[in-house]
């Protein structure tokens with residue numbers, strides 16, 4: 001592996017970002033061959049370290065004094081408000097409560113890391129979890145970090161992909177979402193043959209470039225129950241999804257493209273491959289049509305270790321699959337496995353992009 005220069009953003013300072021970062025970085029093997037910079041707040045990391053050590057006897061934790069930390073200046077007005085006894089709650093960071101102050105901070109950490117990655121200072125960014133509602137409260141209107149990363153990078157074709165390596169079999173579940181953070185009622189309008197072509201092409205490129213799979217088997221879900229049951233339970237499959245799939249099979253004759261697979265049974269084979277049951281041949285990549293269709297199975301199998309990656313960007317981006325977990329913030333009980341996996345995957349992807357990846361075919 002080559003040396004990877006990674007930024008790790010702290011995420012929402014009211015959430016579990018600091019805790020999972022300190023837990024992950026307590027294990028040197030997690031960041032072998034990495035030059036790491038934590039982008040966020042030194043004082044918050046020191047506070048988290050002291051509190052978790054003293055109050056919760058929570059170890060092992062990396063000592064923030066020994067980490068490379070890029071302290072992001074949040075501006076005088078904000079600091080004044082943070083320290084002022086007169087400040088109202090929305091101007092104060094309170095552990096366990098996402099608000100305008102925590103949203104402004106996590107947004108500033110992200111902007112700093114993205115700008116520096118675009119300037120070539122980092123090969124990749126591992127992002128701590130943020131709360132979209134806190135960004136909104138701070139006046140930043142993005143559906144999530146993915147869209148901010150894409151906008152700042154000037155890319156229009158990008159995707160949200162989840163990668164999880166089974167601890168039982170070492171098989172890797174790779175799932176791309178065709179649509180992400182939109183209301184369920186908008187999904188049928190947003191899904192189009194053009195969008196699906198864009199997502200499939202991104203998935204194929206990623207499987208080749210990042211995972212060395214030249215001729216993948218792809219599984220694509222239907223939208224409706226039983227994939228529409230011939231039009232009886234929904235029309236999208238008959239109207240455009242089945243014809244679009246036929247076009248893709250003609251465009252990529254050497255690939256196996258299965259679909260539309262009834263969404264309820266699509267996850268049976270990956271489940272068996274994950275747990276090592278039976279002799280199944282799962283797909284190399286799964287394309288789910290909307291957020292929960294893909295993320296319910298991913299999180300059922302792998303909530304503790306799946307990694308969210310943004311594909312289509314000019315640099316690597318990974319993130320744990322979990323959120324800010326405000327309900328357990330500051331309690332010392334957050335599981336850092338997904339953050340560890342996110343750091344390790346980022347280093348691996350940087351290495352593949354710099355040195356090339358060995359083909360699996």
Ligand SMILES: NC(=O)C1=CN([C@@H]2O[C@H](COP(=O)(O)OP(=O)(O)OC[C@H]3O[C@@H](n4cnc5c(N)ncnc54)[C@H](O)[C@@H]3O)[C@@H](O)[C@H]2O)C=CC1
Nearest residue numbers: 128129130131132133319321322323324325327328334335
């Ligand atoms: N990558 C990111 O930035 C993500 C951010 N979010 C944001 O997080 C906020 C909270 O979202 P939720 O849906 O509640 O999801 P969540 O993942 O924060 O929490 C769901 C449940 O899982 C538990 N949990 C989460 N991470 C854990 C960990 N590392 N160890 C032990 N338990 C853990 C929580 O305590 C909670 O009970 C939202 O504002 C959402 O937008 C959600 C997912 C990803």
Ligand SMILES: NCC(=O)COP(=O)(O)O
Nearest residue numbers: 143144145146147308319
């Ligand atoms: N459900 C995934 C998620 O919320 C992560 O979104 P993003 O902040 O990485 O765009």
